[in-house]
Amino acid sequence: MRLLRIVPDDTNFDFMRFRRISFPISAVLSIVALVAFLTFGLNFGIDFKGGTLLEVRWPNNTLNISDVRSKLENLNLGEVQIQEIGNDGEVLIRVAQQPGGEQAQQAVVGKVRATLGDQVEYRRVEVVGPRVSQELLSYGIIGLMLAVVAILIYLWFRFEWQFALGASIANFHDIVLTIGFMSIFQIDFDLTSVAALLTILGYSLNDTIVIYDRIREMLRRYKKMPTDELLNHSVNSTLSRSVITHVTVTLALLALVLFGGRAIHSFSVVMMFGVVLVGTYTSIFIASPLLIYLGVTTRTMEAKADVKGPNPKAERATT
């Protein structure tokens, strides 16, 4: 059986030279993302904005959307969004947060149910009060920051500080771009999106570590090699793995996007963007060349080895 080979054996792309293009591209994209975030903002779902969401289905094509719209607008609930989803008489109704605290939010569901009657199927009803939504948002942000700090500390212990810093910058870049993506396409930003962001963070890091691991190994083995060449060599020798792994992850995510159902659709799309585009691109074109600027050379490795003695794992790796 002939096996599939996507990447030829001895690739020798000059990835490091590409940094003269990739760094400006990333800088521009980051600015675009920031500008998008500042102008459009994020499309906060009810988790963070508070309010009411109902998913309602009218059986047997009895849905009359303009009738539903006018009925609900007569309730004077402020901003009411009605969105038809699918073709089998299903709508998503979003009611903005009501003035008047927790009880007022609860009353909305009763009013809507009384208006629409019992002939329809209530597939999903969610009410998030103002207090909870505030907390969910701040927990989401704190969580992201905590994760970054925890990972930084771990990397700082396992590698040298240059690697920890490089990985953090790369990660930050990924988060900024993903948030920009969500802002431009106005994808619902809710708790599930925070999960998606954190996963992208973890995944992109995972990818970066695989390459950094190789760089560290090369630094110990080829003490005389110039940094550019060494980084290129590392990225090239892990390239086949990078490509194959990304194909499998993309296949898994593609299944989620296409068949995973609406409930996790925005999650899957965000993951797809973050993992496939940003994660892969970042570890090769941003995280690795960054090390040149952070001053990683064989000398930093030796200095560290002098202070701490030989690294037992490095010993094992080179025997």
Place this chain on the structure above:
Amino acid sequence: MLYFSRWKALAIAAVCAIICLMAVPSLLAPAHFAELPGFLQRKIVLGLDLQGGSYIVLQVSADDVRKGRLETLRDDARRLLRDARVGYSGLAIQGNAVVVTIRDGQDSSAAFTKLRELAQPIGGVMSGAGQLDTDVTQSGNTITLAPTSAGVQSRTIQAVSQSIEIIRKRIDQLGTTEPSIQRQGADRIQVQVPGLQDPSRLKALLGQTAQLAFRMVDSTMSAQQAQQTRPPAGSEVLMSQDNPPTPYLIEQRVLVAGQDLVDAQPGFDSNTREPVVNFRFNTNGARRFAEATQANVGRPFAIVLDNHVISAPVIREPITGGSGQISGNFTVQQANDLAILLRAGALPVPLQVVEERTVGPGLGADSIAAGMLASYVGAALVAAFMIATYGLFGVIAVFAVAVNVGMILGLLAMLGATLTLPGIAGIVLTVGIAVDSNVLIYERIREEARAGRSAISAIDHGFTRALATILDSNITTFIAAAVLFYIGSGPVRGFAITFGIGIITTVFTAFTLTRLMVAMWVRWKRPQHVPI
């Protein structure tokens, strides 16, 4: 690296098999599940998003706790001063404190000592030991009692614990299966009731404090009169539950309170055939009720629930038997719910619903179907790609990943963890990432072979070096998953559980199962060339 003793190989196979088998009970129909021996009766709990049901978060408000504490302080201060025969004026709640002025300056220091007894040390490990729950201060003849914030905090925590007990009693009466009631943070309670589609009855049942009191009707003036002018001291105007509500002038003094009830059952009045609630008092309540009814024959008394008058019957004769009946134009369900509320007891403070999520069973079933489909398609695509890329080694990888997924499900069942829709997403993603471990190993083996090593040496070195990388990369990802689990709630947590477990099983299978299978193949084939 490639040598496994027979015992080690058997142990690895056994561990993988046992953990995978733990997933089997979850797949059985409920009837077969019940026949399993007890230690096997562990299964994956489906989240509400998959099986349908209601999720409600209730909050105890610190303001309500403070208000309740202030009222008790005021009443206790009144009783203490009256018992000590100290003259006072203007005992009232002002802002966040109870303020009282002692009439005679000579009594004030004695009164201060007496009132200081009301401040109690804060119990529990949570708060600083030795702190008092109330600040009692004196300035001139004025004494101020202010609950400290630490005191309010510890009472809030207490109120949450008490509320959980009472909520549990109330929900058990609904007869739904496997409700879950948990504390969330310092002041929240999370209630999950699978299968419940319309949470309005649940909210009605939990939204009532159900503080029941028997109080005398004040007949010194009519309720309308009291509304227009001012109610006499010690009385207040309360509305009835009817529509439209009628006002009643009710004395503030409580004859008997709900705590003294021992039982309440719905029933029917023998004459009118209307739904009623029959109740029984404990000895203390029975005695006090007997005394009160004896002294007030011919006068009306009121049954008050959460500051609403349910009914106000006239006492025809002393009620000494310790039991009675509440009637008030109930429907059968109202009588039933009231009986539940009275049996379960009153909540210490009112609870507010701050978050509510209900998923209908139809959507849940659709989500499961979609999640399953995505998993199958994802798995099939990944498997096909791996086998196309690595041939026999691809088959080994696919088998390892399949065992990996089986182990995730088995561990979820052992932990009794909840599988949610994002959890399924986590599993699908784990499939993608688990493959990465195998890819790392195989690519490394190829590199070593290209560098001129013999096949066996290349395989051995490939494992050694790849495993170090797998550890590093997965620990960092695991940190992200752990943070997700720690800070997350709902969908985030569901995702973090499967993702985190998935990382552990991935590292485990890469270190043991994949290596064992490759080692067995090497021993069997003694290869001259690396086949990838």
